[in-house]
Amino acid sequence: MVPAQSHVPAGRPLWSLLEDAFVDEGAEHLTVHGRWGAIEIADTSPLVREALHRMSLGPVALENISALHENFVRWKTGSGPCLVWRKLKNTLDQLGGCLVPSLGLDDGAGPILSVVAVTRDAVFGLPHISADQPVTMRRGTEIERLNGDQALACAGQQYQVILHNAPATEIAKWLLDTETTVASVAEALHLEKALVSDVVAYLAGAGLVVTARR
Structure with missing residues (x-):
């Protein structure tokens, strides 16, 4: 479930599709095919098509799409309405487990972490966690080796990081x-x-970090 109060990353949010997902598009249809089947996208606008095309190439910063840039900046800075970005984000949420949110730094060197779903119906959100809120890793979470990277995983959770x-x-x-x-x-x-707040929010959004009672 997407949290009511969301964290807005200070770093650079990136998005991509799962490696085995691909986009099938025609004049009147837009479909994302992945390991859990086909997902029909209702919004077939040029913005959505461009976003999906870029995401199919790997983790990308969607604010680089010219039609989205100003709206995205307003979302990041809280400086005004950002309806175009929110509409696109709602469309991306329809991708469920095919969507891979990542976090990058402003150096443009690529992601420092990526959140990968292990279930079809996973929907990712970034919860707001204050700097003095006690947090802990969910019981059973461990670091594993995955394709040469280190990964955080916990049995029963929708995501690994x-x-x-x-x-x-x-x-x-x-x-x-x-x-x-x-x-x-x-x-x-x-x-x-x-x-640190960004990383904790991504881990919490993946269900691997939980807030502790004071």
Whole structure:
């Protein structure tokens, strides 16, 4: 379920399709085929077509689409209405487990983590977690090796999280060891709170980090 109050990343949100998914488009139809079958997309507008085309090539920053850029910036900065972006995001949510949200940094070096669904009906959202809210990794979550990367996984959850690069790996390992807060992790690892907050929000959206009672 998408959280009522959402976290807006300070870093660079990226999106892609699962590696085995592909887009079939015609003049009047738009279909995404994946490991769980075909998904018919009702909105066949040029913006949706362009977004899906780019996402089929790998993790991309959708704000680079000229028709979306201004709206996306307003969403990121909270500076005004962003109906075009929200409409596109609602369409992307229809992709369920075929959608792969990732988090990148502003250096453009690619994602530091990616959230990959293991069930068809998974819908990803970023919950807001304050810097002093106690958090912990869900019981049973472990780091595994997956295709040369490290991955966080927990039996029964809809997502696993691929840890591509630092500092996502270091933050995840720290969260495995203890109940803590965003502020405490940032101080211990000498990282900006905004970056730690982003990583924690993605892990929480994947169901692997949970808030602890005070």
